[in-house]
Amino acid sequence: MLDLTYITENADAVQQNCRDRGVAFEIGELLSLAEQRRTLIAAGDALRHEQKEVSGKIPKAPADERGGLVARGKELRELVSDKEKELAAVESALRARQLQIPNMTHPDAPVGPDESHSRTIREWGDKPKFDFQPRDHVELMSQLDLVDLEGGAKVAGHGFYYLKNEAVLLELALVQYAVAKLRAEGFTLFTTPDLARDEVLEGIGFNPRGPETQIYSVQNTDLSLVATAEITLGGLLKDEILDAGTLPRKYAGLSHCFRTEAGGHGKATRGIYRVHQFTKVEMFGYTGPDVAASDELHATIVRIEEDIFQGLGIPYRVIDTCTGDLGGPAYRKFDLEAWMPGRNEYGEVTSASNCTDYQSRRLGIRCKSPDWKGTRFVHTLNGTAVACTRAMIAILENHQQADGSVVIPPALRPWVGCDRISPKA
RNA sequence: GGAGAGAUGGCUGAGUGGCCGAAAGCGCCGGUUUGCUAAACCGGUGUACCGGGUAAACCGGUACCACGGGUUCGAAUCCCGUUCUCUCCGCCA
Incomplete structure (x- = not known):
């Protein structure tokens, strides 16, 4: 607002x-x-x-x-x-x-109505060259017995899944890897509620109960399942007045994310790319009320995202999202798109937004400083550290081998406990 | 889930219908005193909105004592509902 x-x-x-x-x-x-x-x-x-x-x-x-x-x-x-x-x-x-009214826009953000106007500002890594026909993650996961999609559909419906065997270890490893990284970067770690009051969702910029909602809401309550820990981390300081000396604050939250994906059918519904539930480690930042401070943390968040994907050996590009795709709250947004050989295209794996004071005004999150009179609304930022399903797709598809096995990135081996996932005998 | 108690400024805490935006203490800011620090003393110290002021300073007004309603000429204070917290009992990973 x-x-x-x-x-x-x-x-x-x-x-x-x-x-x-x-x-x-x-x-x-x-x-x-x-x-x-x-x-x-x-x-x-x-x-x-x-x-x-x-x-x-x-x-x-x-x-x-x-x-x-x-x-x-x-x-x-x-x-x-x-x-x-x-x-x-x-x-x-x-x-x-x-x-x-949407948030105002960073002067450098590309102007245009749709995706095609977004700008690639960086690319990292070499796309793997295979001397065989690369498999997509569905094929890999089914051959390696890593997922049960039918089971997920039977129990909870299309868009839900069971991870199995090494995929479970891989998910936990991704969480550990991200959390360890963020702790080292000075983030305060949280696990958060997977539900939040509708007023918190609205403060962050979601519409929990509209006809086109992306949100699951719980009947006869004012609670909804969160679509991201951005909601719970941003809601955490609702209605508080912070001492500006304690800013910036960097929070990291582990939560499940639930999305109805209404209207998302037909595109990329295969496998675990677009699902109704996934696990994610999210970064959330609060800075003082000036764009220089929030832009700086924004750059840091993107840098951390890049560190994480570089550490996994996954080629990616960084997108400066155009005005038509920014949504309501973002002042500027950078996405990381990882190369996904199974789809033979890039797929969004992270998203980092500077929301300036657009969310904090509705949430009532202010700060005080001896440098000015009264209070001012803080700036908020959010960014994905690791969205497990998407990251897993990128790992499996980029690190697949001719024999159908997948090499685990060294950064994850301490937690996965092996260096390769091979077809069962 | 059952029973009870409570929610007041940054914090502690007084206040049961008008003199209360709210005592006192702590904290914080400024000053005096002082070899330094500390102590003591004096003064100040909430937020939002509307209006005035070129702007800052500042001035006038209104609202806010968890939140929402009600009673009353008048509510922090009385009544009702909601939320949250604490204690005890039950249940439980």
Whole structure:
């Protein structure tokens, strides 16, 4: 959510930014509601002021004046109440519009309506050259007895899966690897709830219960299954005022992620690429309220993601996401796309966003410093350390051998306990 | 799941209808005193919104004592609902 004063003072820039991001929004109505809001607040405050004066006089008033004052007090109570109702209606309409406005955009982010306008800013690693026809992860996993997709579908439906045998070790190893890396980078480690209140989801920028929701919600409660630990790590400091001296804060969270993938059918539904549940280690950052600080942590988060994939020996490219694909909260977003030989294309494995104060404003996460008066909204950032299923696909497909075995990257061997997964005898 | 107690400023904690945005202490900031540090003393110290001020300083107003409703001329204080915390009992990985 953007600041109302900012919107009204920068109406043209906000309107243009909506166009760049492909958000149909006309700012005129919002501006007129904002004006109504001011007027109603001023009128309400004046009435309450009189109300206080009147009721303050009553205890010392002579008996013959008291009746009149009480009557005026009653009258004022009605007037105040009417103004409050009017104001509540205006503010609710105003907020509904305010929430439609996406975050402002980093000046260097590429402008364009869709994926094709995103920019590749770096590539790392050499795509493996196979002297055989490479298999995709489904084939590999089934030959190596690493997954039971039918079992997952039977028990929970399409999009769920059982990992088996070394794949279990591989998932745990990826978690360990990521967590160890983040601890060394100074992150505070968390395991987080896998559910969160709807208001937290909304604060982060998800719509838990709309018709096109990507979120599983629990009936008769205000809880939803989280789509990422970004939700729980960002919600952790909701409504708090932090000492700016304690920023930046770097949190890492391990959670399950649940996504309905509504409308995602038909594309890349094979195997474990697009699933309804997966395990992920997520980074979340809180910085002070200036873009220099949050951009710096953003770069660090991307660097860590690259370290992680370089350590796994997986070729990837870094994408600077264009305006049309940024979503609501992101000011700028970098994705890592890993090379996936089975698909013969790149697949998204991480995503790192600087959300500036867009999330913190709705979540009420502020900070205080002797350097300025009052409080300011912190900046929040998030990035994937390891999304287990996608990372596993990249490992299996890039490190496969002619005989159908898969070489485990050295970085994971301490936890997997072997250097290769071979077909069962 | 059952029974009870509670939620007040950064913290501790007083306050049961008007003189309470809220005592006191701690902490923090500024000052005085002082070989240094400490102590002592004096002063200051919440947030949001609306308006004024070119802006900062600052000034005026309103709201906020977990959250939401209600009673009343007037609510931190009374009533109802919700959430959360603690204690005891039961159950349980």
